[in-house]
Amino acid sequence: MFNNVYAGRRVLITGHTGFKGSWLACWMQKLGADLLGYALNPSTSPSHFDLLKPPIKSVFGDIRDTEMLIRTVKEFRPEIVFHLAAQPLVRQSYQIPAETFAVNVMGTVNVLEACRQCSDIRAAVMVTSDKCYENRERHDPYRETDPLGGFDPYSASKGCAELVTASYRNSFFPASKYNFDHQMLLASARAGNVIGGGDWATDRLVPDLMRAAASGTTEKIRNPLAIRPWQHVLEPLSGYLLLGEKLLEGYIRAASAWNFGPQSADHVTVEETATALAQNWNAVKFTVEPPPSALHEAGILKLDCSKAAEQLNWHGVWNHQKAIEKTSAWYRRYYENGLLNTDDDLEAYLHDANRSNLDWIR
């Protein structure tokens, strides 16, 4: 997989104790990477990271602690960095806007400063979000060239993280001076709304519904008509890993911004997603009850991923229906039998990617 670039490679993942980071650590471990994670202790109970207990090196530190982060990076001397650590919740960002900007924007600056100070680093993938675009509530999917923006503090912080990344790339790691003045290629990745087992964040549709199902209660859906680019967690991760491979291989054009989202047919509403989950697990029950004074959340959000398809030959593997099946089965197995489906899901994903003849798995 991925041309074997990760085998024996020193890889730093920030945010490895979170939902996406723990899946990435699990996959990266199977690729034979020498892995170090930097993050806070898991903030949910249960947590996918605690359940998996991946046998990797972990440093528990704050991304805002510049000194500790840089010291950690200098000691470990990673060859590639995947930066996922963030305050990732829109509704929480209304409660703690300053902290959201500090973690998501200055945290990104700190990771990039660490990259400047560690000459072993050859590549970095900065994970932002589909919400980094200026949302015009249009049905046209957003392309990488669309203006950045963000209404709520979370979305704006991810737009800022994109600007910071572009600024560091232009100023310190320009592709035109690669292998002359510097040896690092820097990219950013904007994924869709990620679902899959092992997410226990609050105010996210899937974890909210799964928790309610497990406790026999009915969940209230607040934004039924909102359209999102739903995808299984392994989809953006295959994109990040492929992007990392290209950067490590010195493919200069990879040093830019990339959308990794689902096919257009999989941009569906919150209610359709909740209904599909309920069809897969009959314990899932919900009613539609928008709160009287709702905080603003984007209505329509779609991603155009033709750049990744054309230039990286990246394609999704599982559609919305399959992602829903895998997600509900994961939680059901966990809540009913106390078992984790993570390894099985990864195996099944690799099997299906192989059957689809995707380049990265040959």
Ligand SMILES: NC(=O)c1ccc[n+]([C@@H]2O[C@H](COP(=O)([O-])OP(=O)(O)OC[C@H]3O[C@@H](n4cnc5c(N)ncnc54)[C@H](O)[C@@H]3O)[C@@H](O)[C@H]2O)c1
């Ligand atoms: N989950 C999604 O649907 C989605 C969609 C698009 C983008 N993203 C982005 O993907 C990344 C991972 O998201 P997730 O869903 O796994 O979130 P998560 O909340 O599950 O994990 C966040 C991780 O960041 C770490 N972190 C948070 N604050 C920190 C701090 N101050 N110092 C050090 N580490 C800190 C946490 O410890 C955790 O490891 C984020 O950058 C998020 O914005 C997520």
